[in-house]
């Protein structure tokens with residue numbers, strides 16, 4: 001929808017990420033002004049914004065189709081009292097995946113033998129209401145210092161079984177360019193590191209930030225992949241297509257990780273549009289995550305069965321390349337589980353398995 005500005009931006013300003021960040025909304029009165037609605041529309045949610053601060057770029061806000069609280073874009077970026085009301089009733093843990101407990105060196109989360117997650121700070125362009133690391137918003141986790149990088153590289157060198165670093169945050173694409181360049185150089189200088197995997201919501205919420213210069217930095221070290229985070233087909237715009245093209249031209253490969261969110265994308269038609277739309281701009285849907293039991297995000301959880309039903313409806317109906325793995329993280333840092341809809345129906349009289357095809361036929365398979 002069109003936003004309201006006291007001084008409307010020129011086209012050049014709108015496509016400049018500096019302008020977008022300088023005009024990001026950090027309170028409800030700015031949001032109300034941009035959306036052209038009365039501020040008291042949000043009065044019930046104001047105290048939630050004190051606990052979990054509001055942050056959204058004008059670009060992302062403009063993707064909403066209406067100022068209703070049920071709008072799938074607004075649901076992802078505007079605080080609601082559901083985030084704070086639930087703490088007693090619904091439970092949830094600030095760090096349900098025990099990332100802090102699996103951290104051998106500050107900022108590294110090590111759960112699998114050959115890959116490690118690196119938290120580069122808590123800068124983001126938008127505060128996604130379903131964020132897994134919401135616990136960090138109140139902390140100030142600055143970009144890594146040289147001493148941090150020394151400790152990290154020492155650990156990686158001593159553990160040559162680690163081949164891949166997942167560069168996460170916050171959002172690593174929000175780091176100052178020199179800092180990002182330094183991270184890429186330092187990690188790539190560790191001989192046993194073969195791949196860097198960036199995780200970023202910037203191509204979705206601030207695609208203007210993806211410049212050829214930024215893409216060149218990302219691609220300047222070891223083999224570079226970038227996992228984007230698109231959750232809804234309205235997030236696929238000409239700006240995101242352009243950002244994606246810049247990243248591809250620089251030599252990055254792109255995959256997408258979505259979160260299944262109640263009231264945002266928990267139906268097969270919405271996800272079919274999202275996944276096929278991603279494929280069209282050469283982003284491979286990689287994971288569809290069931291929401292983790294994180295404090296302040298419980299109202300977005302759908303239940304595993306809902307996700308399985310959706311995956312079953314999508315199976316066969318859209319390109320197999322468009323189908324992500326439906327997955328969730330076990331509590332306590334025990335790792336990911338991929339789930340498939342039930343396809344093995346029974347065994348026939350000859351002992352052969354009988355499968356249910358995508359359109360519901362029972363087909364025996366000569367085992």
Ligand SMILES: *Cc1c(COP(=O)(O)O)cnc(C)c1O
Pocket residue numbers: 109110111112115116117166336
């Ligand atoms: C998700 C995750 C990974 C990456 O898992 P993939 O299945 O390779 O995408 C690695 N380390 C941690 C701690 C994770 O949570």
Ligand code: SF4
Pocket residue numbers: 123124125126127128130131132133134169170171200201
């Ligand atoms: S960009 Fe990522 S880290 Fe930042 S708030 Fe959104 S989900 Fe959380």
